[in-house]
Amino acid sequence: MPLIAAATGGSPARRPVWFMRQAGRSLPEYREIRAGRGMLESCFDPELVAEITMQPVRRHDTDAAILFSDIVVPLRAAGIDLDIVGGTGPVIASPIRTAADVASIPRLDPAAVGAVTSAIGSILAELPDEKSLIGFAGAPFTLASYLIEGGPSRTYEHTKAMMLAEPELWHTLMGRLTDITITFLRAQLDAGVDAMQLFDSWAGTLSKSAYEEYVAPHSTRVMAEVAEYGVPRIHFGVGTGELLSSMTDVGADVIGVDWRIPLDEAAARVGHRVAVQGNLDPTVLLAGDDAVLEREIDRIVAAGRRAVDAGAPGHIFNLGHGVLPNTDAGVITRAVELIHSL
Numbered sequence: 017m018p019l020i021a022a023a024t025g026g027s028p029a030r031r032p033v034w035f036m037r038q039a040g041r042s043l044p045e046y047r048e049i050r051a052g053r054g055m056l057e058s059c060f061d062p063e064l065v066a067e068i069t070m071q072p073v074r075r076h077d078t079d080a081a082i083l084f085s086d087i088v089v090p091l092r093a094a095g096i097d098l099d100i101v102g103g104t105g106p107v108i109a110s111p112i113r114t115a116a117d118v119a120s121i122p123r124l125d126p127a128a129v130g131a132v133t134s135a136i137g138s139i140l141a142e143l144p145d146e147k148s149l150i151g152f153a154g155a156p157f158t159l160a161s162y163l164i165e166g167g168p169s170r171t172y173e174h175t176k177a178m179m180l181a182e183p184e185l186w187h188t189l190m191g192r193l194t195d196i197t198i199t200f201l202r203a204q205l206d207a208g209v210d211a212m213q214l215f216d217s218w219a220g221t222l223s224k225s226a227y228e229e230y231v232a233p234h235s236t237r238v239m240a241e242v243a244e245y246g247v248p249r250i251h252f253g254v255g256t257g258e259l260l261s262s263m264t265d266v267g268a269d270v271i272g273v274d275w276r277i278p279l280d281e282a283a284a285r286v287g288h289r290v291a292v293q294g295n296l297d298p299t300v301l302l303a304g305d306d307a308v309l310e311r312e313i314d315r316i317v318a319a320g321r322r323a324v325d326a327g328a329p330g331h332i333f334n335l336g337h338g339v340l341p342n343t344d345a346g347v348i349t350r351a352v353e354l355i356h357s358l
């Protein structure tokens with residue numbers, strides 16, 4: 017599998033590429049199959065999960081499928097009242113702010129994500145041998161930010177207030193979310209996913225010292241509790257240029273990089289200890305200009321080569337964040353062809 021080879025210092029048969037949010041609104045076949053069905057309800061329908069996961073692999077020939085699910089699926093499965101609102105994201109019915117709120121967070125019974133694990137079985141049966149299935153979970157900090165703010169946020173003010181002013185409560189909350197994340201990942205790993213990605217999408221809002229004190233111990237526990245499976249552990253966040261080395265220290269095998277920092281510089285920041293994944297700006301796919309697409313893909317491929325020449329174990333091509341919903345599916349296919357041809 018090219019993705020596994022690139023993650024582990026091997027020689028991939030071709031340059032591996034997949035895109036965050038490759039399964040989603042950019043695909044007409046996704047919009048059709050999701051019509052009239054809620055996002056969360058879809059995530060608990062094993063046939064739908066398997067079908068949507070496979071759609072971008074069939075259409076674009078990416079080297080990996082990423083499980084169609086969401087970071088709040090294990091929270092919902094544990095019994096937390098929340099919804100995913102189109103155009104907004106996760107919305108929590110009662111934000112978690114007090115000690116009583118934190119104490120009320122349930123444990124996750126692996127049987128409650130049986131729809132996810134059964135979908136994984138169907139996907140693995142259909143996925144060609146050379147393609148990898150990536151499982152994922154939200155990291156404890158990013159989950160905590162949704163639970164505390166009650167939804168998306170620009171400032172994360174309630175989250176940071178709890179972290180700084182009530183550190184004991186914060187660590188109790190993070191401990192519970194860490195348990196849920198570990199259970200969700202282990203269920204996917206037991207079902208046979210080939211690699212996993214921990215999404216700490218919003219960790220970039222934190223200073224390095226806050227990340228290391230309030231977040232890293234919990235993400236370290238997540239990574240340690242899945243290490244025995246021996247599958248590549250990818251760690252990603254947006255705006256995390258200053259955190260890359262701390263996010264590697266928690267126990268990543270691959271560091272996901274957003275578009276703000278060149279891949280070779282990112283690789284140097286982590287001492288070439290781990291493979292790099294990224295990092296085309298998702299808006300490049302919207303520019304509507306083939307020459308721009310070629311030039312920008314060339315730039316990423318060249319930086320990835322320099323990273324590997326300097327000692328990084330490998331480069332997995334991806335975007336710096338998810339595919340934007342307005343992206344033309346044909347442009348994504350063209351990008352994959354280009355990346356494979358270089």
Ligand SMILES: Cc1c2[nH]c(c1CCC(=O)O)Cc1[nH]c(c(CCC(=O)O)c1C)Cc1[nH]c(c(CCC(=O)O)c1C)Cc1[nH]c(c(C)c1CCC(=O)O)C2
Nearest residue numbers: 036037038039040083084085086087102103104105215217
């Ligand atoms: C922060 C976060 C969330 N969910 C996720 C993250 C981490 C990744 C990241 O940083 O983007 C993870 C996620 N969510 C989804 C996937 C599927 C796999 C894939 O990447 O293709 C993955 C990996 C499907 C989804 N998750 C969501 C959609 C869109 C819902 C729809 O199609 O109706 C999809 C395909 C909903 C969602 N869920 C969330 C947001 C911000 C949104 C978007 C809201 C919107 O724009 O409507 C929370």
